[in-house]
Amino acid sequence: GRSQDLAGRHIVVTAGGTREPIDPVRFIGNRSSGKQGVAIAAAAAARGARVTLIGANLEVPAPASVALVSVGTAEELASATQAAAKDADVVVMAAAVADYRPERLAAEKIKKEQQGDELPLRLVKNPDILVSLAQAKPAGQLLIGFAAETERDDAKLLELGRAKLARKGCDLLVVNRVGWDEGFAVDGNTVTVLDRHGDIVLETSGSKSSVAGRILDLLR
Ligand code: C5P
Secondary structure, eight states, X not given: OOTTTTTTOEEEEEEEBOOEEEETTEEEOOOOOSHHHHHHHXXXXXXXXXXXXXXESOSSOOOTTSEEEEEOSHHHHHHHHHHHHTTOSEEEEOSBOOSEEESSOOSSOOOHHHHTTOOOOOEEEOOOHHHHHXXXXXXXXXXXXXXXXXXXXXXXXXXXXXXXXXXXXXXXXXXXXXXXXXXXXXXXEEEEEEETTSOEEEEEEEEHHHHHHHHHHTTO
């Protein structure tokens, strides 16, 4: 059985979606709820692991069995994750990280009366946390990335996953399809997990907690 098979391991899980501020009251965000990452954190803790959950704007409660670090932006997620990953046996990057953030943060609320009919917003690239974790990876650490894609064709989805795996340098990549009614903010999920060589090591579909269990089985 699975009982306590992760005892003695420190597992860091990031979950949720980052929010990149535009002004004191507005942000650019995404529809990630944090459900899949929180399910992985809860399942790992139930199996005996010491779990650090780094939550970005979670829409679901964090389980009491994990140590929660709450963050807002991609840059906050980067520093919290890099700190927690130093002594982690496994890092699961389930968070949806904003690829870009507004170049400037307006000090005051932007007013339409002053702004007029157009609001140009220049975005700059955020650091890629997964890539830097892979580059600084301690010996023996297992690094798991996620690829949320809207591609509908299965073969093309796998191709995207394999390219991402090579680019990111992680050990496992969890590929899932997302869209208006898939992946993000819903209760079920369908994932394909690729290993370093791009070979499929798991294909599973079900509740986010059942998918979490199957992913954690790969750590045994
Ligand atoms: O490149 P893409 O955003 O599709 O990659 C997804 C994976 O990379 C996820 O594991 C996500 O947490 C991670 N990521 C990251 N830093 C970024 C963007 C994505 O760690 N700036």
